[in-house]
Amino acid sequence: MVKLTGIPDTGNPRIVIVGGGFAGLKLAKSLSKAAVQVVLIDKNNYHTFQPLLYQVATSGLNGASIAYPFRxxxxGQQNFFFRLTEVISLDAGRQLLNTTIGEIAYHYLVIATGAETNFFGNALMQKNAIALKSINDAVMLRNTILCNLENALQARDEAQLNLLMDFVIVGGGPTGVELAGALSELRKHVFPKDYKELNIKQMDINLIQSGDQLLKGMSAEASEKSLEFLKNYGVKVWLNRRVKSYDGETVLLDSGEELKAHTLIWTAGVVGAPIKGLKEESIFKGNRIRVNEYNLVEAYDNVFAIGDVACMISPEYPEGHPMVAQPAIQQGKLLSKNLTRLLNGEKPEAFKYHDQGSMATIGRNHAVADLKMFNREFKTQGFLAWLIWMFIHLISIISFKNRLIVLLNWISGYFSYDKGIRLILGRKKE
Amino acid sequence: MVKLTGIPDTGNPRIVIVGGGFAGLKLAKSLSKAAVQVVLIDKNNYHTFQPLLYQVATSGLNGASIAYPFRxxxxGQQNFFFRLTEVISLDAGRQLLNTTIGEIAYHYLVIATGAETNFFGNALMQKNAIALKSINDAVMLRNTILCNLENALQARDEAQLNLLMDFVIVGGGPTGVELAGALSELRKHVFPKDYKELNIKQMDINLIQSGDQLLKGMSAEASEKSLEFLKNYGVKVWLNRRVKSYDGETVLLDSGEELKAHTLIWTAGVVGAPIKGLKEESIFKGNRIRVNEYNLVEAYDNVFAIGDVACMISPEYPEGHPMVAQPAIQQGKLLSKNLTRLLNGEKPEAFKYHDQGSMATIGRNHAVADLKMFNREFKTQGFLAWLIWMFIHLISIISFKNRLIVLLNWISGYFSYDKGIRLILGRKKE
Structure with a gap:
């Protein structure tokens, strides 16, 4: 093995995992008893529980309660090593990664780098819109929302007031829908008390969706109910519209209509975020890495990809699996078994996705859920779905203490109708 | 009254309070029933519970749990108005403040701007040292400590390793002592598990104090015991030394000795942080504002100063009151009464400081406390002092939920010997 920056050679085969999201985390943990060296690298020193980022952005939770330090x-996992770094490029010929801290050699490489926001090549959009993929993004969005209202108190005129108080969310998937719901709650229960000098009724929350339904991929019932819930909250839902351009003020839709807002939140799609240096033929539609049924990157024999960044095509999933937590966790788990099998000269097992369904929450007491359990489908919308949503998310959070803190925030928020983390933190000097 | 940016004229006398620390917060709250308009301005939208900043810096608490949004x-306080802004200068002639959001007129002005770190004019020190006065400071210090250890894994040589792993704290007051204790706990209980590849015994924690005792101003027992506790933790305490210079690597002491560290935390003093535009004669030693026994700034008849920034000289306190929370809270409370008296044409009451004592904690199970209750003095060091310290700090935190979250973190930290918030958040791109 090539001599490396800092990482000791334990004598065991080294598996380098790039990215500690749901997939990488599950894989690294599942390898805890294996006779291998596990090296996880990530640009953060913590795992992010992405499904609750929207609650950080809307003052319901603080960032730390949905983050967990890898170390x-x-x-106690003796075969585990962590490095805080980013990959520059893959050098598969020499079996190593070039990273910001030097070269890291591997026997097996697992790319679990997830996805990034897809601005569809629109540079102006990328510059002016806010994305929501990390804790820093969420805190910045929270700062933006709160600063907008603080600044609205000094608005020169109605036009500037509306630019500050109106919000545009692009994308009617779970993130867009959940964000619109949470913003509506702030508008209904929190902002009228915080900003009694403003007429909060002037605040418009716009949700723009390209297709004719929200939550594409979920059941018709879920789509319809989520639309109904949002409309009841006073969210302006614009179906069958795409954003043509946004200059930081004017949102031009392909229908010719215009919206005005200083804040546009872009949740309208993601693409894979593969590392550089992979063979061109390995990169598939949506910038995802084409893998076979064992998550092996085609054209390599010791490079794997799992989670959002991996695209495994099957008759059932001709475009790959949905880019959500469940396929990532299941692939991470299976790959740990298959790597052990590989090292023992055994035959690996092909991946089969067990879809447990999906859900989204829309403000207090409301959610939609399409569940698949014991080979049965179970659809529900409203209060029961909301309870299920909370339960599933709560048990998915790492660590008892974080779970308790999130629960505490939820309970206190529920009964007080309040969102307590209204902090403008780490704001840049203007 | 001069027409103002955004802030409505309620017809009542307007009291503008600059700064929402302990003093400003108490004053604004105590005026809740008064027939006045209370305008609080602050550069943050939240109050910071400064005594626990050191726990944020050492991964014990997250920033949000010691911050509380002003709004x-x-x-529900109908006479209260808040503006997120900074003062540019005072124009006492026109009875208004120039701020970053425009002019704010006042009938009465209360300066409660607190203190800032005193680098004694040493520009190089200011550039290279880390201060600890805000939540952002604390998060940056936490990032620095954790990044140092992550980078130590890639150290080129022993010299670089020591620069990254050694820490120098300047100042043996409560902040310096508490920080040294908390860092020692990380070194003893957390880092050996997190960084098993490093020899954590190599990590030196140095505490430099200019005088011949720690916790100057507390009792001899407290000073001696705190020194003993720190030495038991393996902190290298350097008494009777001053730092002559620091270039980011070499700490040169006035004794001629040298220490080497990439991280120097400066807690060796504070000065008042008055606003600009005050008459020169009002600024006293330590950059504090000279006030009379009613907290009135001498040479003005409607400008007051309270808290750390105010210097009220009396035979008992020839240099003004200590720059800690208690005088600030007591002055805020009394000034609310005196302003009401003033408006009613009554005679104000002179301020008298009721010293309730002081304390400092040094790692788990250890604290020192000099308490003054019912006209009696009560000194204790060790476990009992530590319990008292926790109790007093816990009840001083705003809001039941924050108290519960801090308590939860303390309990979980106590039994697990862990500090869970080891997150490198908001780190700048290198």
Whole structure:
């Protein structure tokens, strides 16, 4: 093995995992008993529980309660090593990664780098819109929302007031829908008390969706009900519209209509975020890495990809699996078994996705859920779905303490109709 | 009254309070029933519970649990108005403040701007040292400590390793002592597990104090015991030394000795942070504002100063009151009464400081406390002092939920010997 920056050679085969999202985390943990060296690298020193980012952005939770330090999570796992770094490029010929801290050699490489926001090549959109993929994004969005209202108190005229108080969310998937719901709650219960000098009724929340239904991919019932819930909250839902351009003020739709807002939140799609240096033929539609049924990157024999960045095509999933947590976790788990099998000269097992359904929440007491359990489908919308949503998310959060803190925030928020983390933190000097 | 940016004229006398620390917060709240308009301005939208900043810096608490949004705190107080802004200068002639959002007129002005770190004019020190006065400071210090250890894994040589792993804290007051204790706990209980590839015994924690005792101003017992506790933790305490220079690597002491560290935390003093535009004669030693026994700034008849920034000289306190929370809270409370008296044409009451004592904690199970209650003095060091310290700090935190979250973190930290918030958040791109 090539001599490396800092990482000791334990004598065991080294598996380097790039990215500690749901897939990488599950894989690294599942390998805890294996006779391998596990090296996880990530640009953050913590795992992010992405499904609750929208609650950080809307003052319901603080960032720390949905983050968990890798070193703490893997405490006691003797074969585990972590490095805080980013990959520059892959050098598959020499079996190593060029990273910001030097070269890292591998016997097996697992790319679990997830997805990034897809601005469809629109540079102006990328510059002016806000994305929501990380804790820093969420805190910045929270700062933006709160600063907008603080600044609205000094608005010169009605036009500037509306630019500050109106919000445009692009994308009617779970993130867009959940964000619109949470913003409506702030508008209904929190902002009228915080900003009694403003007429909060002037605040418009616009949700723009390209297709004719919200939550594409979920059941018709879920789509319809989520639209109904949002309309009841006073969210202006614009179906069958795409954003043509946004200059930081004017949102031009392909229908010719215009909206005005200083804040546009872009949740309208993601693309894979593969590392550089992979063979061109490995990169598939949506910038995802084409893998076979064992998550092996085609054209390599020791490079794997799992989670959002991996595209495994099957008759059932001709475009690959949905880019959500469940396929990532299941692939991470299976790959840990298959790597052990591989090392023992055994035959690996092909991946089969067990879809457990999906859900989205829309403000207090409302959610939609399409569940698949014991080979049965179960659809529900409203209060029961909301309870299920909370339960599933709560048990998915790492660590008892974080779970308790999130629960505490939810309970206190529920009964007080309040969102307590209204902090403008780490704001740049203007 | 001069027409103003955004802030409505309620017809009542307007009291403008600059700064929402302990003093300003108490004053604004105590005026809740008064027939006045209270305008609080602050550069943050939240109050910071400064005594626990050191726990944020050492991964024990997250920033949000010691911050509280002003608008939430004053919810329902009809005479309260908040503006997120900074003062540019005072124009006492026109009875208004020039701020970043425009002019704000006042009938009465209360300066409660607190203190800032005193680098004694050493520009190089200011550039290279880390201060600890805000939540952002604390998060940046936490990032620095954790990044140092992550980078130590890639150290080129022993010299670089020591630069990254060694820490120098300047100042043996409560902040310096508490920080040294908390860092020692990380070194003893957390880092050996997190960084098993490093020899954590190599990590030196140095505490430099100019005088011959720690916690100057507390009792001899407290000073001696705190020194003993820190030495038991393996902190290298350097008494009777001053820092002559620091270039980011070499700490040169006035004794001629040298220490090497990439991280120097400066807690060696504060000065008042008055606003600009005050008459020169009002600024006293330590950049504090000279006030009379009613907290009135001498040479003005409607400008007051309270808290750390105010210097009220009396035979008992020839240099003004200590720059800690208690005088600030007591002055805020009394000034609210005196302003009401003033408006009613009554005689104001002179301020008298009721010293309730002081304390500092040094790692788990250890604290020192000099308490003054019912005209009696009560000194204790060790476990009991530590319990008292926790109790007093816990009840001082705003809001039941924050108290519960801090308590939860303390309990979980106590039994697990862990500090869970080891997150490198908002780190700048290198």
């Amino acid at each position: 703490k999570f893997f405490e | 939430k705190f004053f919810e």
